[in-house]
Amino acid sequence: MAKTALVISAHSADFVWRCGGAIALHASKGYEVSVICLSYGERGESAKLWKNEGMTLEKVKAARKIEAENAAKALDVHDIQFFDLGDYPLEVDRDAKYRIVDVIRKVQPDFMLSHSKWDPYNTDHMYATQVALEARMIAQAWGHNPGEKVLGAPQLYLFEPHQTEQMEWKPDVFLDISPVWDKKWAAIQCMEGQEHLWHYYKNVAENRGNHFMRNSGGQSGGRKSTHAEGFQSVFPRTVDEL
Numbered sequence: 001m002a003k004t005a006l007v008i009s010a011h012s013a014d015f016v017w018r019c020g021g022a023i024a025l026h027a028s029k030g031y032e033v034s035v036i037c038l039s040y041g042e043r044g045e046s047a048k049l050w051k052n053e054g055m056t057l058e059k060v061k062a063a064r065k066i067e068a069e070n071a072a073k074a075l076d077v078h079d080i081q082f083f084d085l086g087d088y089p090l091e092v093d094r095d096a097k098y099r100i101v102d103v104i105r106k107v108q109p110d111f112m113l114s115h116s117k118w119d120p121y122n123t124d125h126m127y128a129t130q131v132a133l134e135a136r137m138i139a140q141a142w143g144h145n146p147g148e149k150v151l152g153a154p155q156l157y158l159f160e161p162h163q164t165e166q167m168e169w170k171p172d173v174f175l176d177i178s179p180v181w182d183k184k185w186a187a188i189q190c191m192e193g194q195e196h197l198w199h200y201y202k203n204v205a206e207n208r209g210n211h212f213m214r215n216s217g218g219q220s221g222g223r224k225s226t227h228a229e230g231f232q233s234v235f236p237r238t239v240d241e242l
């Protein structure tokens with residue numbers, strides 16, 4: 001059976017900026033990577049689309065869906081689901097949480113990805129992580145839909161937020177995404193409604209590539225990386241050797 005991963009994205013573009021490289025890289029290694037977009041980011045993250053004449057909420061959502069589907073294709077996403085729960089504010093009720101749990105149990109991810117735990121600029125982001133943790137917990141509960149396969153203990157990696165220092169986010173993993181940077185760059189350019197972020201996230205990837213090299217040995221044997229992504233892990237790893 002293929003290894004799997006699951007991304008829980010508050011809005012329909014977050015998975016592209018923040019972990020598009022991880023998605024494409026793991027897809028290239030044979031993982032089936034699934035993505036849940038809890039909303040389209042139609043109200044809060046589509047400013048450029050709203051500047052067009054005659055825009056409505058439904059038109060913005062439709063445009064954002066197409067952009068996200070194109071980006072998912074560029075990244076070789078196995079499955080993308082849109083929960084359409086609304087944004088600014090995102091609200092996830094009990095039924096929607098159970099729908100997320102259903103996906104988690106079906107996918108049985110080897111690892112999960114979501115937002116930073118703190119984001120005072122965008123509470124949808126930190127709320128999505130709260131929901132991801134709740135859904136992970138429910139998926140592990142033997143008393144939830146007894147008879148289904150319960151979840152193990154996949155790591156939850158918090159991907160890089162905007163303005164990292166304000167988010168109490170500190171990476172403890174750097175992933176070299178140099179081999180798939182072209183795919184991430186193509187996916188970024190699918191997000192036409194947020195063109196103002198394209199070069200910002202190219203820069204982030206280049207800087208993290210430098211940190212990858214520094215932390216893998218720097219000039220005394222470090223591995224060169226042109227682009228990388230940083231993650232903060234929530235849970236400890238269990239190991240036999242350090």
Ligand SMILES: [Zn+2]
Nearest residue numbers: 010011014045
């Ligand atoms: Zn977002």
